Amino acid sequence: MDNLHRFVNYLLDPEAENIDHSNPLWVLGAEYSPVPDDESQLQGNGESSYLSQIKRASSPQFDVQQLTSKISNYFIRPQTGPSQHMQPEDFRTIKCVWPSDFVDKIEERLWMTYRTNFPVIPRVTDGPASISVSSLLRGQINDKDGFTSDVGWGCMVRTGQTLLANTLASMRHLRMGSDEEKKVVSWFSDDPRAPFSIHRFVQQGYIACGKYPGEWFGPSAAARCIQILCSEFEESNLRVYIAGDAGDIYEDSLLQVAKGLDGAGDFKPTLILLGIRLGIEKINPIYHNALKFCLQVPQGVGIAGGRPSSSHYFFGFQESNLFYLDPHFPRKALPYRTNYASYTKDEIDSVHTRRVRNISLDVVDPSMLIGFLIRDKDDWIDWKDRIEQFSGKKFIHLSRSEPVFGQGHSMNMDDYVDLGYTSRKRATPIDASGNESEDFEHVNLEDVEDDHGVREIETDNEEESEDVGDDL
Numbered sequence: 001m002d003n004l005h006r007f008v009n010y011l012l013d014p015e016a017e018n019i020d021h022s023n024p025l026w027v028l029g030a031e032y033s034p035v036p037d038d039e040s041q042l043q044g045n046g047e048s049s050y051l052s053q054i055k056r057a058s059s060p061q062f063d064v065q066q067l068t069s070k071i072s073n074y075f076i077r078p079q080t081g082p083s084q085h086m087q088p089e090d091f092r093t094i095k096c097v098w099p100s101d102f103v104d105k106i107e108e109r110l111w112m113t114y115r116t117n118f119p120v121i122p123r124v125t126d127g128p129a130s131i132s133v134s135s136l137l138r139g140q141i142n143d144k145d146g147f148t149s150d151v152g153w154g155c156m157v158r159t160g161q162t163l164l165a166n167t168l169a170s171m172r173h174l175r176m177g178s179d180e181e182k183k184v185v186s187w188f189s190d191d192p193r194a195p196f197s198i199h200r201f202v203q204q205g206y207i208a209c210g211k212y213p214g215e216w217f218g219p220s221a222a223a224r225c226i227q228i229l230c231s232e233f234e235e236s237n238l239r240v241y242i243a244g245d246a247g248d249i250y251e252d253s254l255l256q257v258a259k260g261l262d263g264a265g266d267f268k269p270t271l272i273l274l275g276i277r278l279g280i281e282k283i284n285p286i287y288h289n290a291l292k293f294c295l296q297v298p299q300g301v302g303i304a305g306g307r308p309s310s311s312h313y314f315f316g317f318q319e320s321n322l323f324y325l326d327p328h329f330p331r332k333a334l335p336y337r338t339n340y341a342s343y344t345k346d347e348i349d350s351v352h353t354r355r356v357r358n359i360s361l362d363v364v365d366p367s368m369l370i371g372f373l374i375r376d377k378d379d380w381i382d383w384k385d386r387i388e389q390f391s392g393k394k395f396i397h398l399s400r401s402e403p404v405f406g407q408g409h410s411m412n413m414d415d416y417v418d419l420g421y422t423s424r425k426r427a428t429p430i431d432a433s434g435n436e437s438e439d440f441e442h443v444n445l446e447d448v449e450d451d452h453g454v455r456e457i458e459t460d461n462e463e464e465s466e467d468v469g470d471d472l
Contacts, residue, residue: 016358018097020318025102027316027323028170029298032102034318098356107354108176109315110165110185110323111159113270118190118333120146121202121213146213150198151330153216155203155311158327159304160222162313163371164196165351167301168236170373177348185351186234191336195233204228216309219369220245223273230271239270247276247395250402258374264322267380271301272323272372278395279366285390288361289392292317294370299383305368321358 020036025032123146150157165188174181192199201222205211208228209221215226227240243249249272256264258270278287294300295317303322306312312324331350337343374380387396396399 004222016321016323016356017173020358023319025099025316025318025323026292026296027102027105027297028300028302030105031045032099032105034102035099037100038400046192072192082201087255097199103354103356106315106356107352108169109352110162110169110181111313111327111351111353112161112165112188113327113329113331114149114151114154114158115190115192115198116149116151116330118148119199120148121199122146123213126207126212151329153214154198155226155306155327156219156222156304157198157205157439159306159311159313159325160201160219160226161196161198162325162327162368163302163304163369164226164230164271165431166313166315167371167373170301171238171269171375176352179341182343182348185238185343185348186337186340187333188351190333194336195236196229197336200229201225209383218303219367220275222304223275223369226271226273237269239268241270241272243272243274243396245275247274247397249274249396249398250400251398252401254380258380261457267374267377269376270374272374274370274372274396275372276366276395277367283361283364283366285361286393287395288320290301290390291361293390293392294372295322297372297383297386299372299374299379300372301371303368305360305365306359307363307365314364317361318358321357321359322361322364323356325353326357364472391433 018036021034021036023034025034030147046461104269165184167185167186169181172180172184174184188196189196190199191197192203194200201217202211202213204225205215205217205221208224209217211217211221214218223242227242230236230238230240239257241254254268254270254272258267260267278284278291291303295315301313302310306324309330312326314322314324316323334347334350341398359449372383374383384398387394387398
């Protein structure tokens with residue numbers, strides 16, 4: 001019966017229940033009370049009308065024909081407005097039992113999802129077929145020469161876009177529905193002319209990371225594409241620093257990104273992207289508090305990750321649950337408009353939601369991409385201080401300078417993320433045609449490729465270097 005409940009919950013896309021009124025709600029550095037605005041929203045017997053409807057839905061009397069229709073609509077008909085797919089009629093009348101200021105904050109987030117019927121992304125020889133049995137079952141009708149939808153393969157690109165879009169929104173203090181927000185939204189439209197379109201992500205993924213069009217991205221590929229695309233689009237006014245794959249952040253290298261190679265320029269807003277794996281099949285519980293800390297600090301801009309081969313954008317938490325935006329909602333392609341003020345209300349509504357979703361930390365995949373926006377020099381100092389003062393188990397390693405050996409990897413393994421093995425990195429190049437390992441796949445601990453073409457090799461001779469930095 002538990003499995004049936006989970007299956008029905010998945011199909012109906014239920015809203016998270018606010019049943020914990022003692023632990024605070026956190027959204028990217030802001031704390032909210034969990035107590036609903038109106039306590040009368042909760043039923044006297046302690047069970048919400050929503051939960052009772054879920055129980056009815058999973059009973060033998062549930063209308064299977066209605067459910068089948070909703071499944072068909074999900075696969076075939078993209079959403080064109082703010083409504084959610086497969087949302088039963090009854091659910092639309094349920095009162096929200098979450099605090100309104102918390103839900104308002106969620107609605108402010110920019111939300112990038114699957115899109116359909118956009119200009120074709122050409123497929124390449126030996127790449128995934130644009131027309132397959134699985135795509136037909138999803139109702140994904142692509143051009144035979146390429147992809148006109150990213151349903152089934154673009155979720156990591158979409159969560160990477162979401163992380164970047166909310167970083168740019170935070171930089172500019174955007175007001176929802178304003179012309180300035182529409183301008184930023186236009187940068188993510190589904191058209192090759194848009195600087196952060198899925199077309200540009202796919203193009204750079206193929207050039208820089210060896211990812212074929214139609215192939216699922218990992219967090220490191222998403223990070224690399226964000227870095228390249230921001231460097232090509234000066235109007236973003238955003239620099240991007242990618243941390244080492246073991247949680248290494250080197251101050252001298254970061255300042256070169258933020259201030260220029262000579263270090264003499266002004267500190268430009270800089271997005272730190274940390275691609276990391278905090279376990280083998282699930283997140284090691286010793287890192288739960290450190291991960292939540294990343295969403296508590298004012299510099300946090302979210303986390304792209306989720307379940308194996310299914311990425312979400314995490315923006316907050318309550319106790320052991322993470323709040324997230326889900327990209328797996330097919331919608332009509334967002335058009336490119338040079339006159340961004342002409343975007344319609346429905347088009348802008350399609351990048352916002354008031355739906356509350358959460359997931360337990362216990363089932364989140366350990367491979368993820370964490371973002372921090374450092375706005376200026378004072379913000380950098382503040383962020384470092386917060387990391388130094390954090391008292392839990394840490395997974396970010398700060399050092400003053402980048403070592404000259406090991407292709408930039410520190411050799412001190414004591415404070416690194418424990419992946420369940422003891423090995424050091426050797427500069428052993430692999431074939432240039434080899435792609436990076438998919439970040440959400442199971443790790444072979446005896447032979448793992450990292451993002452820099454360096455192979456993990458077991459060794460009996462462990463070397464250590466002096467720890468010169470701070471950790472989180």
